[in-house]
Amino acid sequence: MCSNFASLSQPSYLVPGYTGHCPTLKFQFGKCYGTNTKEILKDLYDIGVLHKYSYTPLEDQTKLESLLRSPDNRRLGSKARTRPYILGYTGYIPGMRYHFGTTFRKAADECADELCKRILADESKRVLDNALRPLSPIISIRSNGSIDMALHESHEQLKYRDEHISAEFPPIAGYTGHLPHQNSTDVSLSQRFFTSAKLGLSKLKKQRETFLLQQKLQNSPCMHPHTRG
Known part of the structure; x- marks a missing residue:
């Protein structure tokens, strides 16, 4: 030692x-x-395992400097010499343990090529995932209770609406089958379903027109003359 x-x-x-x-x-x-x-x-x-060695310092530094400064050594150091070692590199090559029956250099080159291809594939996949990633959900500025209340009020307002339905129209999708004046009058007696339904809707139409006419007369100015002072 x-x-x-x-x-x-x-x-x-x-x-x-x-x-x-x-x-x-x-x-x-x-x-x-x-x-x-x-x-x-x-x-x-x-027991003689350890030995003493005297350290002899390098007295003549000019010889070493002249060797380093020579053109031949500079040319030799740029191409012919091996590349410097990488600090901290342990010699591990990814995938080397799965290659057999070839030289070390060829196996190392194949592992390096596979690693580069895998890195490029992962990078392409990451770019594609970022491009197709959906937007994050927007945080609501109102509580769920106020939103539910507003939706309920809107639904109640649009639940019933004034719409003219002709007797010639077919039944509405989702309609439960109720026909006005079918059970309480003699409209449906000895009649086919289509005929009784048409008569019931016609009678309902006449009642609605009569009701609207009465409301119009009540709201007209003629029914409320101004009194003179």
Whole structure:
């Protein structure tokens, strides 16, 4: 091991890349963490597992700078050298576990193509769903009670209306079959249904005309002459 673990006991000393693992620490009991790690490192050093290496700093920096500045190295670094690593990338390729019988590069290219197609299909589906998405329901500014009351009043106002119905018209859809003067008079005696219904409606029409005429006469100015003072 190129790092000197025994030197970890010294204060303010850090090893670059060291994750904190200490060998055989899980088998130590009855002592604090610092005492256990110190004894473990000392034992490893005594049995020859750990070795000391002297660090030799690079004294001549001009040699390295000249190599980096040379035109050949710049040309080599732009094309021939491998691309830099992606920080944090673990090497996972989606769908790689389902490809067999081919090389790694070919399987990776196929997985990448399938992933791109799936991403494009999902994007197209998302755009289509957004275009066809219905509008959200509008929140009412009035309570349900006031709306129901207004609808009920409107229904009551339009429930009955003054409309002229001729005796020649056929029965109305939804009509229950009641015909005026059928049971209380002799209109329906010894008559067919059509004839009795027509006579009943004609008689109802005459009564209505008589009633309207009487109302018109009562409301006319002739029936209420002005008195002279």
